[in-house]
Structure formats: structure tokens, C-alpha cells
Amino acid sequence: MAIATQAGAEGRRPYLRVAGLEKRFGSFTALSGIDLTIQEGEFVCFLGPSGCGKTTLLRAIAGLDPQTGGQIIQAGRDISRLPPAQRDYGIVFQSYALFPNLTVAENVGYGLVNRRMKRPAIAARVQELLAMIGLPDSGPKYPAQLSGGQQQRVALARALATSPGLLLLDEPLSALDARVRLRLRGEIKELQRRLGVTTIMVTHDQEEAISVADRIVVMNHGHIEQVDTPDAIYRTPASLFVAGFVGTMNFLTGTKSDPGRVRLGALDFRVAEDALERGAACTICARPEDFIIRNVGRDTPNAFEATIAATEFLGPVVRARLHIPTLPAMPVVADFSLNAVTDLGLASGRAITVALPPDRLRLFPGAPA
Amino acid sequence: MTVLAEGGRRPGIDRDAWVMRAGVAGIALALFLAILLPLWSILSKSFEDRSGAFVGLANYVRFFATPSLADSILNSLFVAGMTTLLVVPLAFVYAYALTRTCVPGKKLLAGIALVPILSPSMLPAIALVYLFGNQGMIRGLLLGETIYGPIGIVMGQVFYCFPHAVLILTTALSLADARLYEAAQSLGTNRRRVFFTVTLPSAKYGLASASFVVFTLVMTDFGIPVVIGGRFNVLATDVYKQVMGQQNFQMGAVVAVILVIPALASFVVDRLVQRRQVALLGARSVPLIPQPQAGRDRAMLAFCAAVGFVILGILGTAIFASLVKLWPYNLSLGFANYIFDDYDADGWRSYWNSLKMAAATAIIGTAVVFTGAYLVEKGKGAGRQVVHLMAMVPLAVPGLVLGLAYVFFFNAPGNPLGFLYGTMALLVICTIAHFYTVAHLTATTALKQLDPEFEAVSASLQVPFWRTFLKVTVPVCLPAIINIAIYLFVNAMTTVSAVIFIYTAQTKLASVAIVNMNDSGAIAAAAAMAVVVTATSATVKLAETLVSGVLLRRTQRWRAR
Missing domain, CATH: 3.40.50.300 (P-loop containing nucleotide triphosphate hydrolases)
Incomplete structure (x- = not known):
């Protein structure tokens, strides 16, 4: 096998x-x-x-x-x-599944009792585990007297008790x-x-x-x-x-053209990967943070013009929804640093030129579900 | 790839799973023998002639062709319908007062409403005879009508069914979402309209359920018509007369099968209704807290007090009747009527039999029911659903039918279980089977509140499930377990319908003695026995309240936050 x-x-x-x-x-x-x-x-x-x-x-x-x-x-x-x-x-469940009528110490020691361990040995092991989860004094309490986080730590100690x-x-x-x-x-x-x-x-x-x-x-x-x-x-x-599924992603659907190139509407994108046949439907994936806006010129690969449709303040970065005239049906989001936003005066309605470096792009056959 | 065995145990043998499967199979077999097979025997008996040959629907045709028997159907429907029409509105107002108003002494009022549950159904009938009978204290109130007949039956049934309706409607009315009322108020709706657009619709399932339960209780009750029915025949007494009086087992079986129909219909409706009721109150509802309203609260208190007075009055009449030397000629009080040996060959022995039977039913029944519900809820294997379905059957089977079914099944020649016939053990089995469903549902509800992963956690810690069952499941469910035991005990003390067919001279019960003594004219002694039974149930119930208060405080300390 x-x-x-x-x-x-x-x-x-x-x-x-x-x-x-x-x-x-x-x-x-x-x-x-x-x-x-x-x-x-x-x-x-x-x-x-x-x-x-x-x-x-x-x-x-x-x-x-x-x-x-x-x-x-x-x-x-x-x-x-x-x-x-x-x-x-050992297993820990979302619901904690602590035995409500047993004390914290009895819960933690539950799996030890029928292992022919002597009582002092059990008590010592339970105390060690309670110290490990940062609840050394909670042994005599009942689960209902603990917070959710504390209960889940007790469940963890119980699962680890038998090593x-x-x-x-x-x-x-x-x-x-x-x-x-x-x-x-x-x-x-x-x-x-x-x-x-x-x-x-x-x-x-x-x-x-x-x-x-x-x-x-x-x-x-x-x-x-x-x-x-x-x-x-x-x-x-x-x-x-x-x-x-993992992180935010832009999906740009197009057609495979010459080697190393993908046709996106009126745009012609360069990609690093190339395993697809000419004419195949494919999708380019780009993270919002992979857009570059500084020093983008005519000869920068994958540069294109867009308009900022809306911005959303996320703290360290500003997420901009871009409208690309050549790709009107494809909504795209790009993250710009707060510095870039201030320096370049990025705001809703601004026309900008951005680029997506070919080595950051991932190419997949077909279209997203 | 190597396969290693560890710890001396043979790998792959899941001991826990096998024990569970064996448990499920055991319970399934027990329910099959104690419920399904007897019911099958009564059904087949109704299609046989006296020699045991199959005759198709001949018995049923004969039943409907006999005017006196067919009349019983109409009579039963009449008293059941009348009682339902009277009890449900009364119980609704009472339950409304308990849940939606600020009447003082709610606990006391709720307790008084439950008093009739503690008595055998013969008790209100006997009390009514003393009040309205031929020598009754206030017989003038009937304006010349006789109490022996539909009037007496309906009055007795109203008393007997009232607590059942109050319990159902209290539950229904306590499920109220305060936000609905706030919304209605903020829209400027008057109280009348709020009642008809919010309160009543939210209680409609409860009203339907209460109506069906009451209707079924009356259709299948035996104790009241046998005491006060006079010449007014109903189905429940017909079964008894056909079997005990005329030894016509086939016709008895026919009447019994017909008796199952309303019970079955009520059972189905109740199931449907309860499924809907659950969805009514979402997890995010805000419970309604009633606000004081002087005029309404006073009117409600007056109503509840009046109802409570009637309930306690009927109980008081029975107690008085049991103490009077010779009504209405010698009104001096004493305990002469309690010397049962003067009226009945078995004397006090039938009471001790009842006590033994009730204790055994409570102890064995609780253990079986709870273990069975646990295996259904937490176990593995296909048998679980079968057990659950079989556990629901007794609710749709009137006691008289079950008792008669036991006669047919356990007394049949060649049945290897025949040795049980005539024993106390069979009475206990029959009573557990009779009240199995409610006990099973109580246990299931309690078990559903436990975390479903307890068994998985024990398995991962290599602790066998029965240890967790005894150390965690049983202690956590102790309040429900006590409830089940008390429910079984009180019902075993007061029931007459199933056991009246299968008692013997050695195992005669108090409730049977009440019927017998009443039949032989010793009505004061019958009242005394009914009072003794009621006092026993009440004592157990009170003891439960006191003991479980202490016990629960000791064992349920973990519930406090």
C-alpha cells in the first residue's frame, strides 16, 4: 500500500x-x-x-x-x-464535556483512577496538571464555577492526564x-x-x-x-x-494565450507559471497586498489603469475596491499601506495605475465555483 | 505493517459496545414481552370465537348489533365530551392565574390543583354519593335529578381530570415571549385584543393537547363509572362486565380494541402538537414576567379559591364519610370504617399488598426505565429506535386494555411465562408497562440535557461507560430519577384499571378493595380505604419534597455557580 x-x-x-x-x-x-x-x-x-x-x-x-x-x-x-x-x-470537545457533578480535580484525575495508580500519586499528578494549565487552586471547585476558558483548560488537562x-x-x-x-x-x-x-x-x-x-x-x-x-x-x-478559502483573494478569469501570457479582456498578463494549453479558460489569483502602486511605469509588467471605487480603513492598511475600465465585470480589492495612501492622496474616485508582479500570481485552470 | 496488541486485552473486541448492545437487546425483549405480545393477543382474541377459531369481524358485527353495547359508545363519547368542555376552560383560567397574573399563594394553589392526582378515581365518585346520593347532604341542588348516571360521572371526571389539564396548560402558558407583548403594547393594542391575538394562539397547542388528554382519560377511566354510573353503561365498565360478569372474553376484547381508538388518536395528536410547541419558543425569547393588576388579580384569586374549595371539599367529604359511623343515622365520628376486616375478607392486607407493589414498581421500574432511556439515548446499534417506539406504545393503551391483554397472554395455555400469572411480580410488570411512557420521556428529557460527548471522553480515558453512567449520568439526573420513582409509586398506589383483571386472592390491592367494598355496599369502608391510599400518596409526595430538598442540596451542590 x-x-x-x-x-x-x-x-x-x-x-x-x-x-x-x-x-x-x-x-x-x-x-x-x-x-x-x-x-x-x-x-x-x-x-x-x-x-x-x-x-x-x-x-x-x-x-x-x-x-x-x-x-x-x-x-x-x-x-x-x-x-x-x-x-x-486524549480528546477535547468544543462543549468541554466536563462532568458537572465532579470537581475539577476529580475531572482531571478521571482517567487515572482506574489505572491502578495509588491515591497520592493521582493527587500529585492532578496537582501537576492543574499547575500546568495555570489553575493550581481550582481543584476543589466545580466546573460551573469556572469561566468558559478555564473550563476548556481543565478539559485539556483531563485529556493530557494519562500522557x-x-x-x-x-x-x-x-x-x-x-x-x-x-x-x-x-x-x-x-x-x-x-x-x-x-x-x-x-x-x-x-x-x-x-x-x-x-x-x-x-x-x-x-x-x-x-x-x-x-x-x-x-x-x-x-x-x-x-x-x-485561506485569506482574501482576487480571482481574474481569462484565457491562456502565448506561453507565459494570459488574456484578461483587453489586458495581456504575464504569469510565471505555465502548464496550460493555449486557449484554455483559466483564473489568475492575486492577493490584495500584492498590488504595487509606487514606481509603476509603462514598462512595468502587468500594469493597468483603475479607478478607486471605495475605500475601507483596516488600520495599518487601507483596502480599496478598484474599478478596472478594461475589466468592468471583475471586482478587485487592493491593500495599500497607510503611507502610500497619505503620500499619493489615494481616495475614492482617484484614477491610478497599479501593477501585479508576475511572480506573485498563481494560475489555475477553470473558473472559481 | 505489524499489528501489535497492547495491555493484554484482545484487540478489536469492543467490550463497551457489546455490553451496550446486550443491554438494548435485553430492554427490547422485555418491552416486547410486556407490551407488544399481550396487545397482539388481545387483538387476535377479538377476531376469534369461543373455541379460538378465526371468525373475522363477526364479534365486531355482533357488538354493533347489540343495542345496549353500541349505546355504551355514545354514552362514553357523551361524558367524555361534556367533561372536556367543562374541564379545559376551568383549567385554562386556573393555569392562566398561576402563570400570567400576580395572585398570592401561587405555590399553594398549584399544590391544591394537583391533589386529585393523589387519589384513586373512585374517591371523588364516593364523595359525590355522600353529597348528592339518595341520602346526600346537598342532594336538593340536583333539582330531582339522580347523581347515579351521566351527571355523577361528569362531576367525578371533572375533579379527576382537572390536574392533568392544569399541568399541560401551565406548561403551555409559561412559554411566553415577553417581546410579543411589548410589541403589541407599543402598537397600542387593547388587552382584549392582546389576549385573542397573542395569548390564545400561543396556548392553542396546549389547549388541543389538554382536550385530547382529558377526553382519553374519561373514555378509559373505570373507577368513577363503576361507583357512580348506575345503569348508565360506558365502554370501560362494559369491558369489565363482559369479562368478569359474563366471562365473554371475545366481546371484552372487542370493546377493549374499540377503547384503544380514542386513546390512539389522542396520542397521535399530542405527539404532533408537542413537536410544534417546542418550536414556539426560540432560544432568544425573553420570558414574560406578569405585572400586578389589582382588579384582575382579585378576580383570579376568587376563582382559584373557589376551585380549590371544591377540590378540598370533595376530599374533605371523603374523609368525613370515612369517619362517620353510619351515615345518615349515626353521625358520631370514629375509625370503625378503617377496620377493614369487618367489610372485606382481606382487610388491611390489600393495603400492604398495594404498598409492596407500589414500592417494587417504583424501584424496579425506575431502574429499568432510566437504564433503558440511557441506552436509547447514548447507546449504539439499530435496536435503539425499536426500544424507543415500543416505550411510546403504553401511552396509547388504556389500563383496562393492558390488564385484559395480560390475562389473555399470560394465562394462555402453553405460554412459558405462564408461571407469572397470579403473582405479585406480574402486577409489578403490568404497572411498570402501564406507566412506562411518561417515565421514559422524563428520563429521555433529562438525558438529552447532558453533554453528548461524555461517553466519548470516558472511552478516550479508557474508562468503561458503566462507570461514567454510575458516577456521572445517574447523579446528574438524580432529580429526574426521583421524579420518575414518585410518579410510578403514586400511580401504582392509585391505579385500578389494569390490575383489576390480574389480581388474585393473595395479591389483592387497595384500589381493588375499594371497588369490591363499594360493590358490596360498604361504601364508608371504601371511602376509608380511598382516604388511606390518598394519604399514602400525599405522604410520599411530601416526603419527596422534604427529603429531596436536603438530598439535592447535598448531591447537587455543583449546580450552584
Whole structure:
């Protein structure tokens, strides 16, 4: 069986391998052809819109909703058909799922009690975990007496109590306030780095995935679109879906013409990539921040004239909606630094000349869905 | 690729899942034997002749061709319709007062409204005999009409059904969105119009549900018509007479099958209505807090007080009747009527039997119902939906029908379960089955409020699910579990309809003794037994309030924030 190996954290051993995984509910295919290798100690995010199958994949790895086909190997052991209790992982849910009638200490020690550990040893381990999550004095409290963020940290401690080889996080931050979410995601990342536990987190929040993950698995319609580092996902998306899902993206649809060139209405664009046949419909992807406005002349590649239709103040940058007379049907947004806005007097109604450097552009066949 | 086994356990054997599957299968089998098979036997019996040969619809044809039997249908429909027309408006106003006005003493008024639930249905009928019977205290109020017949049945049923209607309507009326009222007010709508455009529409599902429940209760109740029905035959008493009086089991089965129809219709409507009711109040609704309004509050208090006076008056009459030596000739008071051995061969033994039966029903029933609901809610496997569906069936089956079904099924020659016939165990099984649905729904509601991932978390921590069930699920659901136990206990104490067919000399129950003593003319002793049963239910209910107050404060400390 061939298992694709992706580039990842170097020098580490593969810890979890998913091969040809498939999950059907009746006639509906929730997952198909999932091949994935996760290195030991890696932090991986499953990212995608709701219904893309990311939670289904996580629950298959956990054994909670077993797959209908394919294989899962964890630490050299085939766990494909094992019940959850015989696998080796800790899990944290969006809802915390803390036992409300047990104290924080009892919750954290819940998995330790039936492991023939002596009571003082359990108490010591619980105290160690509570200190680790920054709640050393909350042991005797009940979950309802803690804030959402604190409860989720207790759930994390409970999942880590038995020192599992794999930590699974199912949208752990989605139920929290924006501010708590930011702080807790930093803490989770820090904890993961310190413990070196292989971690999978499911999220629909691209910013969250980009900020914590070593690698991101972008999923859509039950299959994997791209597996790569956050930087590579952002800069070199592998598909139109990834390009559109992560970050803001302009889509310019046109026709492939001469080698290295794309026809966009009356414009002729130079592109770095060139694998498409002449005459094929294609889409150029450009990030708003890739527009250059200073020192743009007649011989600057991909320069064109536009009018600023509206501006939106985003703080460090100003996002401008551009109207391109030669491409009237294509709305385009460009980010300009506050300096450029001040220096050049950019405002609504101004006519400008901007350029898109060919090496920043990504070219895909077809048009965005 | 190597496959390694760890920890001595055989890989791939999911012990938790197998235990759950076995549990689901066990409950499914129990419900199948205790509910579905007996019902099947009564249905097939209605298509057989005395020798057991299949005769198609012949029994039904004979039923409708016999004028006295067919009249019973009209009679039953009449008293059920009349009672519904009287009870639902009364209960609506009462529930409105409890939920939408500022009458003082709401807790007390709500408690008084529930008093009839604690009594066997024979109690109001006996009290009515003392009030309006041939030697009744205020018989003049009937202007020469007799209480033995439709008037008495309807009056008794109004008392008996009132709490059920109040409970449903209180729930319906407490689901109010204050913003609707604020919107109406800000548009300058007068109170009358607000009532007809906001209040009434939001309660219409509750009104429909209450109407159907009351209608069914009256159609299927046996205790009131048997005491006060006189020559006025209704379906419920016909079943009893056909089976016990004439030993005509086939005709009894026919009447029983016909009795199921209104109950079944009411059940279906109620299900539909409840599905709609849930959607009525969104998560973002603002609860309505009633504002004082002196005139209205005074009028409502007067109304509630009047209703409460009648309820307590009827209970008081029964108590008085039980204490009077010989009405109306010797009015001295005493406990002579409580020496049941003077009136009935079994004496107090039937009361102790009832107590034993009710305790066993409460304990075993609660354990079975809660475990069953847990397995349906949290378990795995295809059997769960089957169990859930079977658990809903008893609500659509009148007690008389279930009792008769038990006779046919467990007394059938060759049934390997026949050894249960005539035992206390069968009475307990029958009573659990009879009241299974409401208990099951209570447990399901409580379980649905738990986080669905508790079992997944336990599995990931390698803790077997039954440990989490005992350590977390049961303690968290303790209030609901106590509710279920009390519900089963009170109903087991007061029920007569199912058990009247399957008791034996050794297992006679208090409620059966009430019917028997009343039949033999010992009406004061029957009143005394009814009072004892009511007092027992009330004591248990009060003890629950006190004990669970203390118990819950100790075990539910985690609920506080």
C-alpha cells in the first residue's frame, strides 16, 4: 500500500498514518481517498468549511465513528478496527464535556483512577496538571464555577492526564469569546510545544489554523485539498478552493494565450507559471497586498489603469475596491499601506495605475465555483 | 505493517459496545414481552370465537348489533365530551392565574390543583354519593335529578381530570415571549385584543393537547363509572362486565380494541402538537414576567379559591364519610370504617399488598426505565429506535386494555411465562408497562440535557461507560430519577384499571378493595380505604419534597455557580 509522505517537520518519525480512508453514511460520502502522514510531535490543523469532513476524519481517528474503508496506523500499530478505549489519545470537545457533578480535580484525575495508580500519586499528578494549565487552586471547585476558558483548560488537562501519544482537539476554541480564544490558542500551542505531544486540531477558523499549526490540512467536500505549512498554504495555494478559502483573494478569469501570457479582456498578463494549453479558460489569483502602486511605469509588467471605487480603513492598511475600465465585470480589492495612501492622496474616485508582479500570481485552470 | 496488541486485552473486541448492545437487546425483549405480545393477543382474541377459531369481524358485527353495547359508545363519547368542555376552560383560567397574573399563594394553589392526582378515581365518585346520593347532604341542588348516571360521572371526571389539564396548560402558558407583548403594547393594542391575538394562539397547542388528554382519560377511566354510573353503561365498565360478569372474553376484547381508538388518536395528536410547541419558543425569547393588576388579580384569586374549595371539599367529604359511623343515622365520628376486616375478607392486607407493589414498581421500574432511556439515548446499534417506539406504545393503551391483554397472554395455555400469572411480580410488570411512557420521556428529557460527548471522553480515558453512567449520568439526573420513582409509586398506589383483571386472592390491592367494598355496599369502608391510599400518596409526595430538598442540596451542590 502506497502512503504518500508529505514534507513536514524534518528529522521526525511518522507517528500517524491514514491511508485510503473512506466514510459513507448511506449513499452520502463524507470522506474519500484520505491519505495523510503526521510526524511525531507535530501540530496539525484540519481546516475547512462546515460539512467538509474534518470532524468526521477526527472522529474516525478517535474510533468514535469508525471509517467504512481504509487504514489508520498509530505508532506502528494498526488501530483501524480498534474500539476507542483501546486506542491511545486524549480528546477535547468544543462543549468541554466536563462532568458537572465532579470537581475539577476529580475531572482531571478521571482517567487515572482506574489505572491502578495509588491515591497520592493521582493527587500529585492532578496537582501537576492543574499547575500546568495555570489553575493550581481550582481543584476543589466545580466546573460551573469556572469561566468558559478555564473550563476548556481543565478539559485539556483531563485529556493530557494519562500522557496520551496523540491529542485530538475538536474545535476547542469555538465556544469562547474572541479575546479568550486568542489567549487560549497561544497557551495551547505553548503547551503542545513543551510536551511535544502530537496534536490534531479541527477548526473552521483559518486565522486560528495559520497561527498555531505546523502544518495545515485544508479539506473540502470530504477530500484533502492541500497539506502544507501555513506559509505555503497562504503563498502557494494548490487549488482554487484553497486560494479562496485561506485569506482574501482576487480571482481574474481569462484565457491562456502565448506561453507565459494570459488574456484578461483587453489586458495581456504575464504569469510565471505555465502548464496550460493555449486557449484554455483559466483564473489568475492575486492577493490584495500584492498590488504595487509606487514606481509603476509603462514598462512595468502587468500594469493597468483603475479607478478607486471605495475605500475601507483596516488600520495599518487601507483596502480599496478598484474599478478596472478594461475589466468592468471583475471586482478587485487592493491593500495599500497607510503611507502610500497619505503620500499619493489615494481616495475614492482617484484614477491610478497599479501593477501585479508576475511572480506573485498563481494560475489555475477553470473558473472559481 | 505489524499489528501489535497492547495491555493484554484482545484487540478489536469492543467490550463497551457489546455490553451496550446486550443491554438494548435485553430492554427490547422485555418491552416486547410486556407490551407488544399481550396487545397482539388481545387483538387476535377479538377476531376469534369461543373455541379460538378465526371468525373475522363477526364479534365486531355482533357488538354493533347489540343495542345496549353500541349505546355504551355514545354514552362514553357523551361524558367524555361534556367533561372536556367543562374541564379545559376551568383549567385554562386556573393555569392562566398561576402563570400570567400576580395572585398570592401561587405555590399553594398549584399544590391544591394537583391533589386529585393523589387519589384513586373512585374517591371523588364516593364523595359525590355522600353529597348528592339518595341520602346526600346537598342532594336538593340536583333539582330531582339522580347523581347515579351521566351527571355523577361528569362531576367525578371533572375533579379527576382537572390536574392533568392544569399541568399541560401551565406548561403551555409559561412559554411566553415577553417581546410579543411589548410589541403589541407599543402598537397600542387593547388587552382584549392582546389576549385573542397573542395569548390564545400561543396556548392553542396546549389547549388541543389538554382536550385530547382529558377526553382519553374519561373514555378509559373505570373507577368513577363503576361507583357512580348506575345503569348508565360506558365502554370501560362494559369491558369489565363482559369479562368478569359474563366471562365473554371475545366481546371484552372487542370493546377493549374499540377503547384503544380514542386513546390512539389522542396520542397521535399530542405527539404532533408537542413537536410544534417546542418550536414556539426560540432560544432568544425573553420570558414574560406578569405585572400586578389589582382588579384582575382579585378576580383570579376568587376563582382559584373557589376551585380549590371544591377540590378540598370533595376530599374533605371523603374523609368525613370515612369517619362517620353510619351515615345518615349515626353521625358520631370514629375509625370503625378503617377496620377493614369487618367489610372485606382481606382487610388491611390489600393495603400492604398495594404498598409492596407500589414500592417494587417504583424501584424496579425506575431502574429499568432510566437504564433503558440511557441506552436509547447514548447507546449504539439499530435496536435503539425499536426500544424507543415500543416505550411510546403504553401511552396509547388504556389500563383496562393492558390488564385484559395480560390475562389473555399470560394465562394462555402453553405460554412459558405462564408461571407469572397470579403473582405479585406480574402486577409489578403490568404497572411498570402501564406507566412506562411518561417515565421514559422524563428520563429521555433529562438525558438529552447532558453533554453528548461524555461517553466519548470516558472511552478516550479508557474508562468503561458503566462507570461514567454510575458516577456521572445517574447523579446528574438524580432529580429526574426521583421524579420518575414518585410518579410510578403514586400511580401504582392509585391505579385500578389494569390490575383489576390480574389480581388474585393473595395479591389483592387497595384500589381493588375499594371497588369490591363499594360493590358490596360498604361504601364508608371504601371511602376509608380511598382516604388511606390518598394519604399514602400525599405522604410520599411530601416526603419527596422534604427529603429531596436536603438530598439535592447535598448531591447537587455543583449546580450552584
